[in-house]
Amino acid sequence: MTTAQQRRQSREIVRGPGRVPIQLKVNGVLHFLEVEPRRTLLDALRVDLHLTGTKKGCNMGECGACTVVLDGEAVYSCLILAVECEGREILTIEGLSDGAELDPIQQAFVEHDAFQCGFCTPGQVMSVRALLEHNPNPTPEQIRLAVSGNLCRCGAYPRIFEAVEAAAKACAERRPASKAGR
Amino acid sequence: MARLVKTKIEVEGGIYERLSVVEGDEPRPWPRDAALRVVGKGEPRVDGPERVSGRAVYTFDVQLPGMLYARVLRSPCPHARIKRLDTRRAAAFPGVRAVISYRNTPRISWPGGPPVFDRVLRFVGDDVAAIAADDEYIAEDALRLVDVEYEVLPFVVDAEEALRPGAPRVHPGGNLVGGKPQVYHRGDVQQGFAQADVIVEEIFRTQSQLHNCLETHGAVAAWDGNHLTVWESTQHVYGVREQLAYAFDLPLNNVRAICQYMGGGFGSKQYTGKWSIQAALLARQTGRPVHLMLNRHEENLAAGNRQPTIQHLKVGAKRDGTLTAIELTVTATIGAYGAGAFAIDGPAQIMYTCPNVRTEVRSVFTNTGPARSFRGPGYVEGAFALESLIDELAARLGIDPLEFRLKNYATKNQTNGQSYSAIHLDDCCRKGAEMIDWQTSPGVSKVEGTKRRAIGMASQTWGGGGGPPAYAWVMLNPDGTAAVIVGSQDIGTGTKTVFAQIAAEELGMPLERVTVRLGDSATGPYAPVSWGSMTVSSVGPAIRQAAADARQQLCEIAAGLLDVPADQVAIRDGSVYLRNESQPLLKVSDIIGRIDQFTVLGKGARGPNPGDVQLRTFGAQFAEVEVDTLTGDVRVLRVVTVHDIGRVMNPLGAGGQCEGAVIQGIGYALTETRVVDQTTGIVLNANLEDYLVPTALDVPAIDHAFVGPPDERANNLGAKGLGEPSLIPTAPAIANAIARAIGVRFRSLPITRDKILEAIRVTGGSQETGP
Numbered sequence: 021m022t023t024a025q026q027r028r029q030s031r032e033i034v035r036g037p038g039r040v041p042i043q044l045k046v047n048g049v050l051h052f053l054e055v056e057p058r059r060t061l062l063d064a065l066r067v068d069l070h071l072t073g074t075k076k077g078c079n080m081g082e083c084g085a086c087t088v089v090l091d092g093e094a095v096y097s098c099l100i101l102a103v104e105c106e107g108r109e110i111l112t113i114e115g116l117s118d119g120a121e122l123d124p125i126q127q128a129f130v131e132h133d134a135f136q137c138g139f140c141t142p143g144q145v146m147s148v149r150a151l152l153e154h155n156p157n158p159t160p161e162q163i164r165l166a167v168s169g170n171l172c173r174c175g176a177y178p179r180i181f182e183a184v185e186a187a188a189k190a191c192a193e194r195r196p197a198s199k200a201g202r
Numbered sequence: 203m204a205r206l207v208k209t210k211i212e213v214e215g216g217i218y219e220r221l222s223v224v225e226g227d228e229p230r231p232w233p234r235d236a237a238l239r240v241v242g243k244g245e246p247r248v249d250g251p252e253r254v255s256g257r258a259v260y261t262f263d264v265q266l267p268g269m270l271y272a273r274v275l276r277s278p279c280p281h282a283r284i285k286r287l288d289t290r291r292a293a294a295f296p297g298v299r300a301v302i303s304y305r306n307t308p309r310i311s312w313p314g315g316p317p318v319f320d321r322v323l324r325f326v327g328d329d330v331a332a333i334a335a336d337d338e339y340i341a342e343d344a345l346r347l348v349d350v351e352y353e354v355l356p357f358v359v360d361a362e363e364a365l366r367p368g369a370p371r372v373h374p375g376g377n378l379v380g381g382k383p384q385v386y387h388r389g390d391v392q393q394g395f396a397q398a399d400v401i402v403e404e405i406f407r408t409q410s411q412l413h414n415c416l417e418t419h420g421a422v423a424a425w426d427g428n429h430l431t432v433w434e435s436t437q438h439v440y441g442v443r444e445q446l447a448y449a450f451d452l453p454l455n456n457v458r459a460i461c462q463y464m465g466g467g468f469g470s471k472q473y474t475g476k477w478s479i480q481a482a483l484l485a486r487q488t489g490r491p492v493h494l495m496l497n498r499h500e501e502n503l504a505a506g507n508r509q510p511t512i513q514h515l516k517v518g519a520k521r522d523g524t525l526t527a528i529e530l531t532v533t534a535t536i537g538a539y540g541a542g543a544f545a546i547d548g549p550a551q552i553m554y555t556c557p558n559v560r561t562e563v564r565s566v567f568t569n570t571g572p573a574r575s576f577r578g579p580g581y582v583e584g585a586f587a588l589e590s591l592i593d594e595l596a597a598r599l600g601i602d603p604l605e606f607r608l609k610n611y612a613t614k615n616q617t618n619g620q621s622y623s624a625i626h627l628d629d630c631c632r633k634g635a636e637m638i639d640w641q642t643s644p645g646v647s648k649v650e651g652t653k654r655r656a657i658g659m660a661s662q663t664w665g666g667g668g669g670p671p672a673y674a675w676v677m678l679n680p681d682g683t684a685a686v687i688v689g690s691q692d693i694g695t696g697t698k699t700v701f702a703q704i705a706a707e708e709l710g711m712p713l714e715r716v717t718v719r720l721g722d723s724a725t726g727p728y729a730p731v732s733w734g735s736m737t738v739s740s741v742g743p744a745i746r747q748a749a750a751d752a753r754q755q756l757c758e759i760a761a762g763l764l765d766v767p768a769d770q771v772a773i774r775d776g777s778v779y780l781r782n783e784s785q786p787l788l789k790v791s792d793i794i795g796r797i798d799q800f801t802v803l804g805k806g807a808r809g810p811n812p813g814d815v816q817l818r819t820f821g822a823q824f825a826e827v828e829v830d831t832l833t834g835d836v837r838v839l840r841v842v843t844v845h846d847i848g849r850v851m852n853p854l855g856a857g858g859q860c861e862g863a864v865i866q867g868i869g870y871a872l873t874e875t876r877v878v879d880q881t882t883g884i885v886l887n888a889n890l891e892d893y894l895v896p897t898a899l900d901v902p903a904i905d906h907a908f909v910g911p912p913d914e915r916a917n918n919l920g921a922k923g924l925g926e927p928s929l930i931p932t933a934p935a936i937a938n939a940i941a942r943a944i945g946v947r948f949r950s951l952p953i954t955r956d957k958i959l960e961a962i963r964v965t966g967g968s969q970e971t972g973p
Binding site: 056058059063066067070071072073074075076077078079080082083085112113114116117120122126129130131133135136137138139140141142145164165167168169170171172173174175176177178179180181 | 246247250251253254255256257258259260262263265337338339413414415416417418463464465466468495497498693694695696854855857858859861862863864865866889890891895896897898899901904
């Protein structure tokens with residue numbers, strides 16, 4: 021358990037009803053906002069912080085379009101309350117690319133045409149991001165499993181699998197280079 | 203110079219004659235072996251970076267200053283009359299800015315369509331009231347404060363029951379749409395059956411498939427005086443503009459419809475919905491922009507579904523496999539509203555050579571959500587019955603099902619006697635058979651423990667030739683870049699990328715110098731709805747003509763600068779050449795830089811279709827399945843799909859269309875079905891947990907190929923469409939494979955585990971029967 025989680029649990033304060041002040045660290049930036057305790061992380065990101073890259077597909081934890089990376093794990097942001105996320109590291113699709121420069125996973129998705137309408141894509145990419153963080157060399161089965169909670173109604177799955185394999189390779193090539201640079 | 207032409211166009215199974223305005227001279231079709239630089243190459247999406255980085259703004263993502271969020275109160279009853287509606291408590295709730303219902307809005311509807319609000323509610327999910335509030339959570343809370351008393355009316359959710367005398371009426375005019383079936387016939391089917399040596403006759407049932415686009419239906423509306431701007435998740439921005447102008451009695455100039463990124467439509471977003479009107483009504487009442495997107499539950503009640511069908515099909519043949527008669531009687535459920543069923547009878551009428559054919563389609567109103575087009579509408583449903591029964595017939599005659607089809611394919615349209623501009627269906631079959639190794643394993647079951655494997659196949663035809671009206675502009679900038687400007691939209695199929703390829707090819711420019719501006723009725727010229735696999739074949743030729751026009755103008759300007767005749771000037775790779783010389787004289791970007799500011803604007807219009815032939819696409823698909831007779835589990839192991847679509851504009855995107863359609867077809871064949879409770883009319887699985895769309899774990903190996911040369915008679919690109927064809931044969935190919943694997947024929951979709959286990963229990967898995 022992380023220190024942040026321990027701290028949060030030890031507080032045991034009752035919050036709300038009505039809006040309460042919270043701090044969210046999103047893509048390395050600390051934001052101060054006031055939300056109702058019932059507000060999901062998804063709505064806090066999309067509506068309060070205007071980070072609309074994270075999509076709302078079902079709001080019931082069924083489609084995965086809202087996937088973000090929370091303390092290194094891929095989670096459905098529609099199933100987590102914003103107030104639960106204080107003190108935690110939230111990474112969204114907007115945190116991957118550096119200006120116009122795409123992250124290797126995003127680049128691989130483009131090159132392999134791993135999407136059609138693109139609505140599920142940010143969620144797919146975030147699931148892959150969490151996968152590759154834990155497992156830099158995933159097997160085809162592990163790749164399928166990692167994105168099995170992200171529905172793609174256009175059926176771009178075969179290309180998503182290809183893109184993830186390519187992204188894993190690209191990340192592996194990048195890693196020693198960045199070490200050497202340090 | 204604009205001129206009027208009469209042309210035929212086929213859309214989703216129907217052929218329409220239209221008067222269209224065309225302009226100028228179209229470029230001649232690229233020769234089939236033309237050495238093209240950009241077209242035909244597998245280019246990644248030109249808007250890929252926007253889509254993968256979260257920067258693409260979908261309708262759902264539009265946020266405007268002061269914007270309110272709206273929610274809709276929906277009927278809990280399948281059929282009811284609102285006795286009392288009191289919105290005072292909801293309106294008084296803090297944060298609520300407006301509540302609308304039939305009581306305080308004009309009765310807005312369009313011909314044949316439902317009113318936006320009505321006192322009579324005709325399905326569970328029909329619109330009762332809409333609320334706009336500062337926040338979505340507040341709007342949701344306020345829905346519970348609307349006091350409604352419903353007078354519950356008798357209802358009917360089953361099409362066969364709806365046709366019985368005395369059945370509850372969904373509309374005053376009765377449940378049979380138009381009061382009579384749609385009948386088609388040629389020859390004499392009775393005589394045809396009398397001539398037959400073998401007759402097969404079965405009843406097939408197909409379910410309601412739910413589109414479940416990942417981006418739900420909805421709109422954002424904003425007024426500026428009497429100008430209305432609507433962002434809608436739509437397959438037709440021009441249609442939204444027209445329908446909203448009609449609904450609010452506004453000049454077309456006062457309505458702007460925008461959809462630059464769209465999260466999936468699959469046919470369900472062809473027409474504007476009540477949501478757009480409701481958002482606009484709420485926005486007008488509050489003076490603030492309003493965001494109204496359906497939630498997943500509503501999406502599965504009120505935003506469309508594939509029409510369920512019951513198909514009684516009878517086919518007769520001679521011993522040698524010659525078809526003598528086809529008779530099809532269909533009952534199709536279109537739900538509470540709609541104009542009628544979609545082309546279910548198409549495959550039976552045209553797929554196979556047969557002199558005696560009769561089809562009869564009854565479109566039936568029921569108290570269920572309205573059906574809408576769903577990728578390959580009608581043909582997907584019709585092909586399941588026809589392609590299944592053709593396999594049964596071939597088995598009865600002892601003929602290989604592939605051979606049977608090769609013998610019987612029609613090479614012209616028997617409903618009007620017209621030839622096809624091109625048909626390479628035989629090549630599709632042979633190529634597919636080779637790819638899946640049909641020769642050495644002709645569908646015979648392989649046994650391994652409780653698992654049995656087999657291969658099945660099915661074939662298809664579809665339109666996709668497109669036609670006018672569609673227009674395009676190509677604008678050249680002084681720095682040698684170009685913008686394609688169209689009123690079309692990219693619904694996720696990659697048309698934007700194909701449009702850029704066409705312009706880059708014709709302009710002799712690198713692809714990255716071309717930008718495409720689409721999805722905005724205020725900036726681009728008219729383009730048709732993205733349906734019927736016809737966006738590339740309708741809009742693409744207009745873009746090529748516009749680019750050719752722009753290039754011609756540029757040549758004339760360059761010729762003036764260089765003081766040579768214009769016909770001596772050519773443009774390649776962004777540079778100007780004298781014809782037949784290899785050294786460039788100057789760069790395109792230098793031309794406009796050397797003269798005063800000037801905008802080169804090329805114009806293009808989609809020309810008429812050839813009058814003497816019909817444009818169609820064809821394909822064959824093969825599926826290998828493994829059935830576990832112990833658990834009833836079906837795994838699709840491999841699918842091969844081969845298509846004849848003329849020139850393939852972008853093989854990378856085209857492959858994606860094939861794979862995606864096959865995957866939707868697997869869902870249709872095996873898992874997807876809307877479940878409506880017969881006693882309450884409630885949809886029991888209106889979510890993505892209980893309604894099973896294919897996941898990453900359900901995807902087989904999918905291989906595709908294209909056969910046939912570019913179709914030079916189709917249009918100046920030689921290209922036809924591909925969005926829908928690959929979905930049409932998937933369910934019957936899988937059903938045929940299952941029948942071969944376990945000896946049980948399933949005639950009702952989806953083929954679920956319980957059906958398989960029940961059939962094995964009843965038959966022992968040895969006979970050609972099944973539920």
